[in-house]
Amino acid sequence: MDISNRYCVIMCGGVGSRFWPYSRANAPKQFIDFFGTGRTLLQMSFDRTKDVVPTENVIILTNEQYAPLVKEQLPELKDAQILLEPTRRNTAPCIAWAAYHIKALNPDALIMVAPSDHLVLKEDEFKRCINKGFDFVAENDALLTLGIKPSRPETGYGYIQIGNAVTDSISKVKTFTEKPNVELAKVFLSTGEFFWNSGMFLWSVDSILKAVQECAPDIAVQFDKGVGLYGTSAEMQFIKQNFASCPGISIDFAVMEKSKNVYVECVDFGWDDLGTWGALYDNSPKNHEGNVTENCKAMLFNCNDCVVAAKGDKLIVASHLKDYIIAVADDVVLIVPKSEEQKIKNYVNEVKTAYGDKYL
Amino acid sequence: MDISNRYCVIMCGGVGSRFWPYSRANAPKQFIDFFGTGRTLLQMSFDRTKDVVPTENVIILTNEQYAPLVKEQLPELKDAQILLEPTRRNTAPCIAWAAYHIKALNPDALIMVAPSDHLVLKEDEFKRCINKGFDFVAENDALLTLGIKPSRPETGYGYIQIGNAVTDSISKVKTFTEKPNVELAKVFLSTGEFFWNSGMFLWSVDSILKAVQECAPDIAVQFDKGVGLYGTSAEMQFIKQNFASCPGISIDFAVMEKSKNVYVECVDFGWDDLGTWGALYDNSPKNHEGNVTENCKAMLFNCNDCVVAAKGDKLIVASHLKDYIIAVADDVVLIVPKSEEQKIKNYVNEVKTAYGDKYL
Numbered sequence: 001m002d003i004s005n006r007y008c009v010i011m012c013g014g015v016g017s018r019f020w021p022y023s024r025a026n027a028p029k030q031f032i033d034f035f036g037t038g039r040t041l042l043q044m045s046f047d048r049t050k051d052v053v054p055t056e057n058v059i060i061l062t063n064e065q066y067a068p069l070v071k072e073q074l075p076e077l078k079d080a081q082i083l084l085e086p087t088r089r090n091t092a093p094c095i096a097w098a099a100y101h102i103k104a105l106n107p108d109a110l111i112m113v114a115p116s117d118h119l120v121l122k123e124d125e126f127k128r129c130i131n132k133g134f135d136f137v138a139e140n141d142a143l144l145t146l147g148i149k150p151s152r153p154e155t156g157y158g159y160i161q162i163g164n165a166v167t168d169s170i171s172k173v174k175t176f177t178e179k180p181n182v183e184l185a186k187v188f189l190s191t192g193e194f195f196w197n198s199g200m201f202l203w204s205v206d207s208i209l210k211a212v213q214e215c216a217p218d219i220a221v222q223f224d225k226g227v228g229l230y231g232t233s234a235e236m237q238f239i240k241q242n243f244a245s246c247p248g249i250s251i252d253f254a255v256m257e258k259s260k261n262v263y264v265e266c267v268d269f270g271w272d273d274l275g276t277w278g279a280l281y282d283n284s285p286k287n288h289e290g291n292v293t294e295n296c297k298a299m300l301f302n303c304n305d306c307v308v309a310a311k312g313d314k315l316i317v318a319s320h321l322k323d324y325i326i327a328v329a330d331d332v333v334l335i336v337p338k339s340e341e342q343k344i345k346n347y348v349n350e351v352k353t354a355y356g357d358k359y360l
Numbered sequence: 361m362d363i364s365n366r367y368c369v370i371m372c373g374g375v376g377s378r379f380w381p382y383s384r385a386n387a388p389k390q391f392i393d394f395f396g397t398g399r400t401l402l403q404m405s406f407d408r409t410k411d412v413v414p415t416e417n418v419i420i421l422t423n424e425q426y427a428p429l430v431k432e433q434l435p436e437l438k439d440a441q442i443l444l445e446p447t448r449r450n451t452a453p454c455i456a457w458a459a460y461h462i463k464a465l466n467p468d469a470l471i472m473v474a475p476s477d478h479l480v481l482k483e484d485e486f487k488r489c490i491n492k493g494f495d496f497v498a499e500n501d502a503l504l505t506l507g508i509k510p511s512r513p514e515t516g517y518g519y520i521q522i523g524n525a526v527t528d529s530i531s532k533v534k535t536f537t538e539k540p541n542v543e544l545a546k547v548f549l550s551t552g553e554f555f556w557n558s559g560m561f562l563w564s565v566d567s568i569l570k571a572v573q574e575c576a577p578d579i580a581v582q583f584d585k586g587v588g589l590y591g592t593s594a595e596m597q598f599i600k601q602n603f604a605s606c607p608g609i610s611i612d613f614a615v616m617e618k619s620k621n622v623y624v625e626c627v628d629f630g631w632d633d634l635g636t637w638g639a640l641y642d643n644s645p646k647n648h649e650g651n652v653t654e655n656c657k658a659m660l661f662n663c664n665d666c667v668v669a670a671k672g673d674k675l676i677v678a679s680h681l682k683d684y685i686i687a688v689a690d691d692v693v694l695i696v697p698k699s700e701e702q703k704i705k706n707y708v709n710e711v712k713t714a715y716g717d718k719y720l
Contacts, residue, residue, distance in 0.1 A: 021677075084386075299710060301703070310693070315719045317707050318695040326695065333670070333688055335678040335695060343661070347677050350659060360676045 005108050006134055007205075008053040009098040010045055012062040014084055016277060018341075019358075020348050021332035023307040024293075025360045030117035033067045034280065034309075036295045041274070042116045048123055052130045053112060060082060060104070060116075061094050086240050092212075092245035093219055093282035095201075099208045099237065100223045104231035109205040110134050113251075118198070119283055121270025129169075129267040133202040136170055142263045143211055144202040145173070145256060147195025149268040153185035156276055160264050165352060168333035173262040177292055178254060195266055198254070199273070207261070211274070215258040222246050277325045277341045281307045287309035296328070307338070332359050365468050366494055367565075368413040370405055371456040371623045372430060373445055377720075378636060378701070380691035380708050382669045385720040389646070390477035391429045392530055394640065394669075396655045399642040401634070402476045408483055412490045413472065419443060420476075421454050431639050440529070448598050452572075452614035453579055453606035455561075457599065460566045460583045464590035470494050473611075478558070479614035479643055481630025486627040489529075493562040496530055502560040502623045503571055505533070505616060507555030509628040513545035516636055518557035519610070531573075533622045536612060538584040555626055557612070559633070567621070577617040582606050637685045641667045667698070692719050 002054060004006050016028030017033070023029040030042040032224060039047065049058050060070050060077065064084045071082065081099060095113055104110045110159075112130060120126045137144050147160045158177060163174035176197065180188060188194035203211075213220040222245050226238045249253075256262055284292040289304050294359035296310035301319040308316050325335040325341060336344060351359050367423050376389030383389040390402040399407065399630055404422075409418050419431050420437065421660040424444045431442065443461060445454060462469045472490060480486045486559050489506070507520045516539060523534035540548060563571075581653035582605050586598040607614075616622055632643050642650065644652040646708060647666050656670035661679040670688035687694040687700060696704060711719050 120520065297715070299707065300712070301707065313691060315692045315715065316695075317692065317711065319700055319703065319707070320697045321695065326693070328693055330690075331673065332675045333679065333686070333693055335676075335681065335686065337680045340679055345677065345694065347659065347679070348663065351677065354659070355657070355675065 001131070003052065003054060004057075005106060005110050005113070005138075006053045006306045007050045007057040007059060007102050007109050008108070008114060009095065009114045010042070010049075010058065010060050010061050010114050010116045011068045011091060011094055012131070012214050013088060013094065014115075014117060015088075016117065017345060019280075019309075019327070020344060021334055021359065022311065022327040024329060025357070026065075027069065028117075029274070030065075031066070034274070034294060035235060035284065038248060040073055041118070042202050044120075045076055045261050046076075046353060048120060049082065049112075049114075052127050056228065057109075059085070059098060061098055063088060072092040072293040073252075074229070075125075083239075084236070085243060088242045088248070089243065089246045090248040091199075091251045092216060092244065092249045093222075095208070095251050096212045096216070096219050096223055096246075097243070099205055099212065100226065100245060100356070101230045101235070102244055103209060104227075107205065109119070110138055111203055111205055111208065115199050115311070117274060118200075119272045119274050121272075121283075123269075125269040126268075129265060129269060130202070131267050132169065136167070136263070136265070137202045137204050137207065140263075141207050141210075141263075142203065142261050143207060143256060143259055144170070144263045144265055146198045146202075147266050148198050148201040148265040148271045149266060150189055150194065153182055154196065155179055155182050155185050156279070157273065159185075159188050159194040160197050161193050162195065162264055162266065166263060170263055170265045173256075176257050180300070183243075194206055195264060196269055196271075198267075199294050201251070201256075202265075208255075211259045213263075216254040217250070219246050219249075219254065255273050277307055278325075280309075282307075298326075305338075361491070363412065363414060363494075365470050365498075366413045366472070367457065367462050367466070367469050367473045368419050368474060369417060369418040369462075370402070370409075370474055370476050371451060371454055372420050372426065373448060373454065374475075376477065376668075377418075377705055377708050379640075379669075379687070380704060381474065381528055381689040381694055381719065382687040384670065384689060385717070387429065388426075388477075389634070391426070391433060394634070394654060395644065399640070400433055402430070404478045405478070406434055406436075408480060408486060408632075409474075410602060411495070412487050412506060416441070417456060417469075421445060423448060430551075432591060437673055442652060443599075444596070447604045448558075448608070449603065449606045450608040451559075451611040452576060452609045453582075453603065454529070455568070455574045455611050455670050456576070456583055456606075457603070458704075459565055459572065460586065461590045461593065461595070463565045463569060464592075465586055467523060467565065469562055470498055470533045471568065474562040475559050475633070477634060477636050478560075479632045481632075481643075483629075484629075485629040490626060491624075493528065493625050493717075496527070496561045496623070497564050497567065497623070500621075500623075501567050501570075502563065502621050503567060503616060503619055504623045505529070506558045506560040506597050507624040507626050508628070508631045509569075509626060510549055510556050510557050511555065513542055513549045515542050515545050515558065515631065516639070519545075519554040520546050520557050520626055521553050522555065522626065527625065529627070530623055530625045534618050537720055555624060556631075558631055561611070561616075568615075571615050571619045571621075576614040578610070579606050579609075638665055638698055639689075640669075641665075641698065649696055658686075664696075 017022035654669035
């Protein structure tokens with residue numbers, strides 16, 4: 001199998017405030033060894049690309065401020081494989097830039113886009129699905145998204161409804177649906193037609209460029225100005241001057257929900273976006289009292305169903321807590337019921353109001 | 361008023377494990393600025409002796425390991441005012457040594473013995489009572505203990521029952537009673553005859569030496585061997601060789617409960633031994649939700665009646681906790697209901713078993 005035309009774009013610019021203070025502005029979630037395996041989520045995302053994409057074709061898109069972290073965690077990469085966004089503009093400009101950049105490197109490129117902070121438990125199945133998806137987009141002018149077989153009526157994810165089948169696992173997309181309420185999520189699950197939107201995509205460079213130009217001309221017009229500069233020493237200067245002019249919009253809104261040739265490959269490789277403490281808890285090994293301890297020493301007395309995460313060699317001693325999150329950084333301690341975790345963002349805002357960036 | 365014969369012995373060797381991890385083995389409770397006033401409990405204890413005892417007659421008894429902390433916190437003292445115990449032997453040997461030492465310095469000395477980690481809110485009343493007590497022991501061969509007028513049926517303190525009155529505020533002691541259960545404590549409170557045992561004492565050097573020799577001959581025999589060495593450069597060498605031979609016993613058991621000439625001065629100067637988080641909570645200012653924040657930044661959401669203490673410039677964010685203690689050190693976080701605080705010592709033991717001295 002010739003994989004030399006394959007590229008992987010790993011999006012690595014998120015700030016991860018939902019895991020504050022375990023995840024901090026200066027070292028968000030993707031840069032943390034969440035499971036104590038010795039590899040961070042970014043490193044695990046990179047590791048998964050081996051065998052399906054040549055290492056020299058892996059491209060990391062991240063915010064300027066995280067360049068040192070990316071280089072430290074992925075020393076295998078050359079500097080040219082790290083594209084630094086001068087400002088945050090959501091996923092559509094990020095993915096568009098990557099496409100223009102790759103087009104200049106290899107006009108026949110096939111691209112896989114992947115987040116840097118998701119969990120994949122079944123790596124062999126992941127590779128099998130990615131190979132299948134690459135083959136599909138090599139032969140079809142298609143925007144292929146990976147839809148995850150749902151295991152529960154999750155209200156934290158978007159859903160994709162499948163339409164007509166094209167192969168045994170690939171179908172046309174019928175609808176994209178935003179995060180449903182729990183009643184609707186249960187209906188989705190029961191029909192068998194709805195899959196979780198994973199945020200992973202496969203396409204040829206020509207297909208995504210054409211789609212951006214058709215569906216998101218306000219983004220395309222910014223990047224079209226740089227044609228001739230991508231892949232050259234002038235690229236970064238151009239990006240610094242023009243990237244901020246792009247609207248901040250997701251690839252789902254900007255392209256996937258508008259384009260006609262959108263397909264979904266239905267997969268089941270133990271995926272989770274780890275977007276919440278609840279998801280982290282669900283995906284982590286538990287002791288006999290149902291407690292999860294991420295990367296720290298914890299002595300829990302009469303505690304049940306808690307998740308404890310701490311940076312460094314900290315000891316957490318707690319008693320009589322049920323269903324709590326305990327997250328500890330050097331200068332911040334957060335203690336909050338799991339059921340209140342959606343409030344953490346509010347707390348972070350209040351902390352910012354009171355103390356500025358000191359504790360973010 | 362001539363106060364030149366007055367001495368104060370401040371006992372400063374405790375390890376304060378009940379406030380772990382806010383209080384640590386290397387910096388126990390007495391060395392902490394618990395109330396954020398800029399003065400530690402030891403410094404406040406020292407400050408209170410001003411006006412009633414000459415500064416050069418204040419003697420600190422502490423464990424060898426705390427010598428640097430004492431010198432740092434009380435730079436007013438000469439090295440000769442700090443007596444270093446080579447090992448821990450409870451209060452009786454500590455107080456006996458101080459008596460032998462002071463006898464060599466001034467055979468007419470009057471001595472006040474005070475813990476280093478208690479709270480006194482009404483300093484003027486404290487000084488008035490101490491002056492009165494000094495006058496009493498100057499004129500009587502008496503061991504005078506300070507009994508605190510109880511404000512609640514506290515089960516964490518020992519009680520002193522008063523006997524026949526000698527002056528308006530000084531009586532013979534009828535009985536010493538260990539920590540009572542709550543029913544008995546309520547009875548104690550209702551009779552008006554019982555006062556909290558504060559651990560503060562006043563006596564002449566001759567009275568205490570005579571009492572030690574009569575009531576605790578096993579201690580006296582050790583220190584008698586050093587007569588002639590106290591107050592000389594040979595004293596410390598003698599102590600290093602002999603102090604450990606003393607039994608580890610409290611002054612209450614060894615002397616006060618046995619001696620015939622024991623008196624109590626009934627006082628009411630806003631005393632608390634701060635021996636528990638509950639006591640600390642009771643003695644600290646509370647916000648409108650009943651939360652106490654010692655020396656740290658805390659943002660508490662839907663929390664009530666909690667006490668939060670952290671070292672350094674830490675931020676504690678908590679939600680939905682009622683009646684909890686949150687104590688944070690650099691490498692340890694403790695979260696425990698106030699009602700379970702007597703278990704903290706057990707937790708510390710488990711921590712020691714698991715990790716040795718690292719987190720103590």
